[in-house]
Amino acid sequence: MSENTTKQTQTESAATDSDQPLTTTAGETAERTQSEWTEYDFRGEAKMTVDDLDVYYGDDHALKGVSMEIPEQSVTALIGPSGCGKSTYLRCLNRMNDRVSSARIDGSVELGGQEIYQDGVNLVELRKRVGMVFQSPNPFPKSIRENIAYGPKKHGDLDTGLLARLLNRSDADERDELVERCLRDAALWDEVSDRLDDNALGLSGGQQQRLCIARCLSVDPEVILMDEPASALDPIATAKIEDLIDDLAEEYTVVIVTHNMQQAARISDQTAVFLTGGELVEYGDTDQVFENPHSERVEDYITGKFG
Ligand SMILES: Nc1ncnc2c1ncn2[C@@H]1O[C@H](COP(=O)(O)OP(=O)(O)OP(=O)(O)O)[C@@H](O)[C@H]1O
Numbered sequence: 001m002s003e004n005t006t007k008q009t010q011t012e013s014a015a016t017d018s019d020q021p022l023t024t025t026a027g028e029t030a031e032r033t034q035s036e037w038t039e040y041d042f043r044g045e046a047k048m049t050v051d052d053l054d055v056y057y058g059d060d061h062a063l064k065g066v067s068m069e070i071p072e073q074s075v076t077a078l079i080g081p082s083g084c085g086k087s088t089y090l091r092c093l094n095r096m097n098d099r100v101s102s103a104r105i106d107g108s109v110e111l112g113g114q115e116i117y118q119d120g121v122n123l124v125e126l127r128k129r130v131g132m133v134f135q136s137p138n139p140f141p142k143s144i145r146e147n148i149a150y151g152p153k154k155h156g157d158l159d160t161g162l163l164a165r166l167l168n169r170s171d172a173d174e175r176d177e178l179v180e181r182c183l184r185d186a187a188l189w190d191e192v193s194d195r196l197d198d199n200a201l202g203l204s205g206g207q208q209q210r211l212c213i214a215r216c217l218s219v220d221p222e223v224i225l226m227d228e229p230a231s232a233l234d235p236i237a238t239a240k241i242e243d244l245i246d247d248l249a250e251e252y253t254v255v256i257v258t259h260n261m262q263q264a265a266r267i268s269d270q271t272a273v274f275l276t277g278g279e280l281v282e283y284g285d286t287d288q289v290f291e292n293p294h295s296e297r298v299e300d301y302i303t304g305k306f307g
Helices: 010-014 086-090 123-129 144-155 161-166 171-183 203-218 235-247 261-267 286-291 294-303
Strands: 046-058 060-071 075-079 105-111 131-132 221-229 254-255 271-273 279-285
Touching: 046 086, 060 086, 060 131, 060 254, 060 279, 075 086, 075 261, 086 221, 086 254, 123 131, 131 203, 144 171, 144 203, 144 261, 171 203, 203 221, 203 235, 235 261, 261 286, 271 286, 279 286, 279 294, 286 294
Parallel strands: 075 254, 075 271, 131 221, 221 254
Antiparallel strands: 046 060, 046 105, 271 279
């Protein structure tokens, strides 16, 4: 890194003032709190800022003091051996762990400068802004069209009824426009445009996963969390999802858990490496993490010496 490179440490990240723009400050190096921590200069502003996050499941301390900033409109990959806490971390970003009765979460997670763990946060609204795509495609057993229209209808985001008529539009026009836009954005339109009323469960696994991404887009999220979205897919379907993720990052902030290091290297802008025990050991530009990791343990993991 050059001398002028912005220095970003966990300590600095923790000190980010929510009243200030969430950008790094050039030329400063705070004392490192973790010897293996990476200096990281990301481009753009932080969409999410995680500060000193601990997660416990009962007595099991699954995540330990994790701090990191997630830059907007980019792909952040989370990698590490099984059980190191990647999914736990991902689920903290839209409070999915709230559903686990044994889970206790300490620390702070901000979305656009707003604390998501404060009292009074509307979880439905939060999960609209921070959507999630799971490992196994899980479309509703409904038509392709209904899969997309369901969320906005539920949230009242479609101009239906009186409002649509005042705008001189029919409910069907509103819905069909949205369905087409989301399917196009998820690179699925050309494959399904002539069978929108077919049951979504009749699609291939890769198509179902792109439909789930289209469904996630239908409520206009800012952040898309993906938990191994291609692990159940064949190489061709995986390549389509990877291309799609690349396109999505032009507009959205994407955070993806993957077991596949080549995939992380191919698609992400920055990579966070978690190691056993729930520690975030290294976080940095993807090329740097894979080609020149600061941490010996991360190097051993990446070169396959363990994990
Ligand atoms: N719902 C839960 N209840 C209790 N313990 C859990 C729960 N979810 C995860 N854990 C524990 O937390 C730790 C981290 O699990 P997590 O699934 O986040 O890891 P991971 O890195 O995503 O693993 P994998 O790559 O195998 O999916 C593990 O010890 C796991 O057993």
